[in-house]
């Protein structure tokens with residue numbers, strides 16, 4: 565089989581790494597890919613959002629399966645475009661991808677189908693939004709309706725902050741037309757976790773729990789990023805909680821979409837706040853998470869390709885997905901300055917030494933090859949991922965490897981997985997795997 569992976573980040577490197585391992589696959593392409601991906605796949609210079617060029621490439625190169633990494637092409641309808649040409653693409657179609665493409669749509673769907681989420685109102689005029697803020701008071705979370713690379717959810721602890729958030733989103737249009745509408749929702753107290761499922765629209769296969777770290781600095785301080793690290797499984801999601809999330813959120817969402825004539829196939833990602841009142845949905849994503857995919861695929865023992873094909877064929881009920889019991893953890897090495905401005909083109913040293921650390925894989929995100937050298941080319945540069953017999957051991961290995969890698973102004977958080985380790989040490993939550 566020939567497989568094309570669309571995207572260029574750490575998630576796509578992990579997908580390429582896992583797909584290339586499948587005995588069913590003899591050629592892997594990636595568009596556009598990065599320096600690390602180019603060691604395993606044939607990189608094709610087509611941006612992930614150029615749907616028609618991607619379709620032409622897939623047709624001309626007899627690609628049997630295309631796996632879409634990022635949300636933007638999904639929300640723009642890449643799966644519909646491929647299917648209309650008889651090509652197979654893993655991911656939801658444009659209608660179903662609205663679950664991520666529009667927070668207003670997602671919140672209203674949850675409301676209509678009693679899927680647990682924070683109370684909210686939606687607005688398309690800033691004055692009305694502000695009157696509502698006067699009425700409910702802080703703390704609240706202001707969210708732009710559309711896609712904004714995970715940066716359009718603004719947690720506001722004072723009324724002044726909330727007014728400012730409305731101005732940024734609706735008046736100054738910092739997130740472009742994503743801010744034509746806003747959701748204002750109640751602030752939820754708790755710990756976050758992510759649950760992802762593969763689904764064919766009928767059956768769901770739930771992946772192990774993960775937790776990512778969105779804030780840029782240690783202790784969850786500073787602005788949100790695309791994700792500074794992740795690990796799996798997380799003790800905050802006990803077996804009981806995992807089945808509650810499966811039932812009340814994942815199954816219920818696929819069912820809700822079916823009832824509204826939107827057939828969801830692909831990876832369904834639920835960002836959850838675990839509160840004293842049970843799990844509440846923070847957001848849905850219509851694809852695998854980045855960096856959650858890196859530790860998840862390191863733990864996946866089954867061949868990924870038959871699972872993706874079964875999701876397309878509607879036969880997910882016939883596949884059994886096996887997971888390594890050992891935890892895995894990913895530390896993102898970023899360019900100094902990210903998520904603000906940063907330099908590109910800085911040479912990266914030590915990649916080979918880091919890859920020699922036991923049970924470590926260094927997934928590339930923002931890297932490129934310039935004059936034969938691997939250099940930085942994005943905000944998130946690498947995802948140093950390790951497996952261990954415990955989260956603590958996985959963490960130690962990932963940091964041991966990260967310390968061997970050098971580039972100017974490299975930055976990473978030093979506390980990825982620490983909340984889990986603290987829980988394990990306190991004997992709280994699901995700790996038998998660690």
Ligand code: AMP
Pocket residue numbers: 682705707714716717719749750751752753756778788835846847
């Ligand atoms: P979202 O893009 O909706 O997942 O939001 C990004 C981040 O903002 C989440 O990972 C949370 O850390 C935070 N957040 C979003 N919604 C809420 C909420 N209702 N209460 C507390 N924090 C939230």
